[in-house]
Structures are given as C-alpha cells and as structure tokens.
Amino acid sequence: MRKARNGTGFMKLVDGILKGDRLCLARSMTLVENGDPEGDRILLGIFPRVGRAFRLGITGPPGCGKSTLIRALAQSLSASGKTIGVVAVDPSSPFTGGALLGDRIRMNQVAMDRNLFIRSMASRGSFGGLSTTSQSVADLLDAFGRDYIIYETVGVGQTEIEIADAADTTVVVLSPESGDGIQAMKAGLMEIADILVINKADREGVDRLALELDMALQMRPGCGGGWEVPVLRTVASRDEGIGDLLCRIEEHRGLLGRMGLLAERRESKMRKRIRLAAENLFRKKVMETVGEDVWRARVSEVLAGRSTPAFAAEEIVNVILPAAGSGGEARRK
Ligand SMILES: Nc1nc2c(ncn2[C@@H]2O[C@H](COP(=O)(O)OP(=O)(O)OP(=O)(O)O)[C@@H](O)[C@H]2O)c(=O)[nH]1
Ligand SMILES: [Mg+2]
Structure with missing residues (x-):
C-alpha cells in the first residue's frame, strides 16, 4: 500500500x-x-x-437466516445478469463459512460468481463509527458499478438498525423459532421494515408469528406512498419464496421512484448520515484534543463540589470549540 x-x-x-x-x-x-x-x-x-446502485438492507435476529436469504437473492439477481455487492456487518456466520460451509456446491458458486462481491466487516474497532464506515464501503461498491448493494446486519443494537435503515428498501427477517416477533417489536425493527419476511417457514409457529406481525403492523403508522408492508414467507435454505420477495422489493423500489420518495428518502438519510459522521468526528476530537491535565482538573473540581458534570462538559467542549465559548468559567463557583 x-x-x-x-x-x-x-x-x-x-x-x-x-x-x-x-x-x-x-x-x-x-x-x-x-x-x-x-x-x-x-x-x-x-x-x-455514487448513487446509481439500489441499496437493500436486510436485518433480523441472529441466526434467522439472513446470510442464507441474501445468498439466494444474490444468486437469483446474478442469474438475471445483475451485479451485486454485499456488505455483511459483523456476521457471526460469515459468507465464507458458517451458513454456507455445509453447502459446498453453493459456496463455490457464490465464490466464483463475478457478478457478486462480498465484503465482511467486523464491528469491533471500526474507525469513525460502524454505520458511517459500512455506508462508505457501500459507496465504493456503488461507484464500482454494482446494480444492487445488500447490507446484512443483525437486528439488535442501535447501530445495526441504523445501517439497515440507511438502505432504500429495508427487509426485516424473522424466524418462527425463537419468539422473534416480540423481540423484533421491542428492538424497533417493525418501524424500519418496508417488507417483513418470515424465513424458516418450514418450521413450526409460522402462522402464529404471521398473526403477531399483522397485529403489530396495524399499530404502526403507514410508511408513505400508500405502501402496505407485506408479510412474506421464505425457506431460504431451499430457495423457496425468493422470487416473490424479489418481486416485492422491485415493487417497493418502483413505488419509491414513481412517488418521488426515493430522492426524498435519500436526502433525509444522507442528513442522518452526515449528522452521525459529525458526531463521530466530534467524539474523536474530544479524545484527541483534550489533554490529561484538563480532564484531571475538571474531574477534581466536580468531585470537590465546585462544578457539575454538565458545566465540566461544557468547558471540555469549549477547549475544542473556543469560538463557542459561553462562559463555563463564570458558571463555576
Ligand atoms: N430450516 C431452515 N433452516 C434455515 C433456513 N434458512 C437458513 N437456515 C439455517 O439457519 C442457520 C442460520 O442461517 P444464517 O443464514 O447463517 O443466519 P443469519 O441470520 O445470517 O445468522 P447470523 O449472521 O449469525 O445472525 C443455518 O444453519 C441455515 O442453514 C430455512 O429457511 N429453513
Ligand atoms: Mg449471517
């Protein structure tokens, strides 16, 4: 390098x-x-x-079949001549192993496919914030000329949900195995879903989960443009339901385009992204700029009762942004 x-x-x-x-x-x-x-x-x-690729976020609880589903979607898209980039964020069963290990033929097909480029990202130690970095990696894939970019993130934790939500269309995957419905609602996954998928539809409990999801959807405000969030069923490990899922994704994409919602969504998501980047930058500057002597002085003042954590924080901010100085000094007793 x-x-x-x-x-x-x-x-x-x-x-x-x-x-x-x-x-x-x-x-x-x-x-x-x-x-x-x-x-x-x-x-x-x-x-x-950047901006030509269509971005698809796939999220859901651990082990619900996201990687398997993405493999099936990608193979189907690739067969119709489309190019795909996958950004898999902290996959506990990465594409090169885990889910696909037991399935050597498919794994080789995926590995050999020139229409497919997969990047796995570890969530630890990501510089400047995982959400920001994974979107930048997606930008590279976009400029590289991919037609579709698919993010895989586990649907637990705010950052992961942010990543899935940054896509043009967000698919939330659940499985009937683990009482996912209630978990998903608690984690805020229902709010970001444009399409809901019950994967592992070959397992018991599918109808009950579908009912739960229907009820939860009724309580959710509409997502604009008259789109009704569909609840689909797939068996990703047997490529079942993949065609239908792709149709719904295209339908959603078409609606976003027709209603002018795609540009609107991208604008508001870009605003969020820039805000996040600014927050990360600020955090980094706090760590880099504020010296140990400053920290020590502020901490002892607060512990001695001569200041409060909020005023101390304000003074720390003023070290970084002297122009924004607003008299933290004067407020100290
Ligand atoms: N029975 C059944 N098993 C499935 C189905 N889809 C995936 N699996 C299996 O479920 C397990 C987990 O699948 P993954 O695709 O790795 O799930 P994931 O959501 O990507 O998992 P993490 O990335 O670890 O959160 C694997 O053993 C898959 O073979 C399905 O539709 N039916
Ligand atoms: Mg996975």
Whole structure:
C-alpha cells in the first residue's frame, strides 16, 4: 500500500474502482475501514459516481437466516445478469463459512460468481463509527458499478438498525423459532421494515408469528406512498419464496421512484448520515484534543463540589470549540 500513501496512489485506486478492478476495490475498502486519510480522498474521487446502485438492507435476529436469504437473492439477481455487492456487518456466520460451509456446491458458486462481491466487516474497532464506515464501503461498491448493494446486519443494537435503515428498501427477517416477533417489536425493527419476511417457514409457529406481525403492523403508522408492508414467507435454505420477495422489493423500489420518495428518502438519510459522521468526528476530537491535565482538573473540581458534570462538559467542549465559548468559567463557583 506504499503507493497509496504517497499521495498519488489514491488516484490509481479511484481509476481502478471506476474501471471495475476488484483488487483496487478491495484495497480501497481496507483503507476506508482503517480510517486512513487516503480512504477519504478515494471517497471524494468516486463520489460523483455514487448513487446509481439500489441499496437493500436486510436485518433480523441472529441466526434467522439472513446470510442464507441474501445468498439466494444474490444468486437469483446474478442469474438475471445483475451485479451485486454485499456488505455483511459483523456476521457471526460469515459468507465464507458458517451458513454456507455445509453447502459446498453453493459456496463455490457464490465464490466464483463475478457478478457478486462480498465484503465482511467486523464491528469491533471500526474507525469513525460502524454505520458511517459500512455506508462508505457501500459507496465504493456503488461507484464500482454494482446494480444492487445488500447490507446484512443483525437486528439488535442501535447501530445495526441504523445501517439497515440507511438502505432504500429495508427487509426485516424473522424466524418462527425463537419468539422473534416480540423481540423484533421491542428492538424497533417493525418501524424500519418496508417488507417483513418470515424465513424458516418450514418450521413450526409460522402462522402464529404471521398473526403477531399483522397485529403489530396495524399499530404502526403507514410508511408513505400508500405502501402496505407485506408479510412474506421464505425457506431460504431451499430457495423457496425468493422470487416473490424479489418481486416485492422491485415493487417497493418502483413505488419509491414513481412517488418521488426515493430522492426524498435519500436526502433525509444522507442528513442522518452526515449528522452521525459529525458526531463521530466530534467524539474523536474530544479524545484527541483534550489533554490529561484538563480532564484531571475538571474531574477534581466536580468531585470537590465546585462544578457539575454538565458545566465540566461544557468547558471540555469549549477547549475544542473556543469560538463557542459561553462562559463555563463564570458558571463555576
Ligand atoms: N430450516 C431452515 N433452516 C434455515 C433456513 N434458512 C437458513 N437456515 C439455517 O439457519 C442457520 C442460520 O442461517 P444464517 O443464514 O447463517 O443466519 P443469519 O441470520 O445470517 O445468522 P447470523 O449472521 O449469525 O445472525 C443455518 O444453519 C441455515 O442453514 C430455512 O429457511 N429453513
Ligand atoms: Mg449471517
């Protein structure tokens, strides 16, 4: 990666991505994931070409069959000549192992498929925030020319839900096995779903879960454009229900386009994304700029009763944003 560091290498990587070079794409993803400044330059270089891909978020509880479902969707899309990029965030059963290990033929098909590019991202140690980074990785895939970008995230935890929600269409997957319905409602998954899928429909409890979901949907406000969230059934491990799911995804996409909702959604999601990036940047600046002496002084003042945590925080903020200084000093006793 020495070339990329000398300040001109990133242009080669940008060029490579735009020409469809997989190695340049993979290298750029690593730079972006590591928070390397070259990664930012690459993103700036490719951004004029970002926005063509359709982004699909797939989320749901651990083990409900997300990877299996994505494999089936991707194979079907690929068979019709589409190109797909998958961003799998902290997959406990990654595409290269787990779900697909027991299924060697399919695994080889997936690995050999030029229409498919899969990137697994660890959630730990992600520089600048997982949500921001995974979307930047998706931007690279977008500029690379993928028709579809599919995010896989486990539907527990705010960040993971944010990632799925950043997509154009969000599919929430549940399985009848683990009392997923109530969990999903608690986790806020119902609010972000454009399409609900009951996977493992070959298992018991499907009808009960479907009923629960129907009831929960009735309580949810509509998602705009007259879209009624469908509850579909799939057996991803046997490729059942995949065609229907793809049809519904296309239907939702068509509706977003017709009603002008796609641009609107992308705008509000971009606003969220920039806000998150700003928050991450700010957090980073707090850690980098505020020296140990400042921390120590503020902590002892609060512990001695001469200030409060809120005023101490304000003074810390003022260290970073001197222009925003608003008299924290004066407020201290
Ligand atoms: N019976 C049945 N098993 C399935 C189905 N879909 C997936 N599985 C199995 O369920 C297990 C988990 O599938 P994954 O695709 O890894 O699930 P996941 O949601 O990606 O799991 P995590 O990424 O670990 O959260 C695997 O053993 C799959 O073979 C299905 O429709 N029916
Ligand atoms: Mg998985």
